[in-house]
Amino acid sequence: MSLVPRQPQPLAVAAGSAxxxxxxxxxxxxxxxxxxxxxxxxxxxxxxxxAGRDLEPLHASFLDVNAYARGLEARELAPATVARKLSGLSSWYDFLLKLRAVDHNPVGGADRPYLSRDHSATVGLTPEEVDALLAAAAAETGPAALRHHTAVVLLADLGLRVGELVGLDVGDLGVERGHRSLRFIGKGGRPRRRAxxxxxxxxxxxxxxxxxxAxxxxxDRLDxxxxxxxxxxxxxxHAIFKLVRRLARLAGIAHWAKLSPHSLRHSFATTARAEGVPLEDVQDAMGHADPRTTRRYDRDRHNLDRDPSYTLAAARVRRSGT
Structure with missing residues (x-):
């Protein structure tokens, strides 16, 4: 692939490999x-x-991207997976666009899979199942038992992403205004802190x-x-992924083979909302830039017990004094 810019510019793209x-x-x-x-x-x-079609990537059109996407779908990849691949590719072309190596982003006009914000392929856990999984971790013995228990408690109680969990350092621990805390860099390079x-x-x-x-x-000298x-x-x-499934199986959770560390993150959001935690607080805790993302994690959001009409009716009764 020859990356020769189409016109002179200060930040020239040197001829070289992709x-x-x-x-x-x-x-x-x-x-x-x-x-x-x-x-x-x-x-x-x-x-x-x-390369398999003798297509120069710098000359690709949205029709080429559409053909590529349809090929991915023919491999029965999930719509979210196809969308993620196209999103990364679009960012790559945006970078080339800024360097004037291309004059348009072909992914911009392509047809991307529809993704409902109400849908997530992640299998969640009920609060009782989370309790059972934590109990299974607490009951373990052996040199790795405390490490395993710590890992799943942090996933369950803080709703961390697995990447955030394994990326934690001892130096991220602290105390703030009487709270034991964690400070770390979350998704997108955003500084995060959690109690x-x-x-x-x-x-x-x-x-x-x-x-x-050991x-x-x-x-105080650990680092x-x-x-x-x-x-x-x-x-x-990968170790955390296997740990969650193994503990879920020990806990007798029927769908243990479909679980992942992300299942605990989904359960964190759903349970927090069910317990009355405001959406914006759950959003902040999970590190979501968009509240619609947080809502997708809330598996109980369509529960009619939470219909605002009940709250309004109860307030009307209080005002009437009856």
Missing amino acids: EQVTEAWLANRRLSEHTREAYRRDVSGWLAWC LTPEAAATLDAYLDQRAA EGTTV GPLLVTSGGARLDR
Whole structure:
């Protein structure tokens, strides 16, 4: 792929590989390493598709992108997956557009899959199932038991993304106005802070005490990743994924094989809203820029028990004094 700009410009795109351009694009974005890898795969898939048709990517039109998208759908990929791939590709073309390597973004005019904001493929958990999963974690024994318990408590009580969980460092822990807290960088590079629940703090303290003793030091001298393997490496998202399913199976949750760490995040939002937590507070806690995203996580939002008409009718009764 030759990346020769169509007209002179101050920020010229040097002739070179698509991989170099992709790395420059990714370096210009605040993204987690997991997202970077996904975007690399998405762009590579598009470039391979173009190469197989002798299509110069810089000359692609929205019709080419449409054909590519329909091919992805023919592979029975979920609409959300296809939409995500096109979103990453659109960002890549926006980068080239800013560098004047292309004169338009072909993804902009393409037909993207319709995604209902009321739908999510993630399988959630009821509050009782979350309790059972936490109980299964608390009942475990062995050198990794406290680490596992800490991981699932943080997922359940704080509704963290799995990437946020495994990215936590010991230095992210703190105390603010009497609250035990976490400060970290969330999705999109946005600084986040969350309060630790009493159970999360107690479980975390027990884990850190055990880890410090194993390393022959004190808790205040620990540093690096918060959750580590027996060899001292940062725990990865795949380990957390397997942990959630294993504990769910031990807890007797029938749909354990369909669960993921994100299931606990969905349950966090649904339960918080069911308990009367205002939408904007749940939105802030989950780090969503758009409240419509938070609403999609609230699986109980269509429950007629929450219909505002009941609240208005009750207020009318109070005003009438009857």
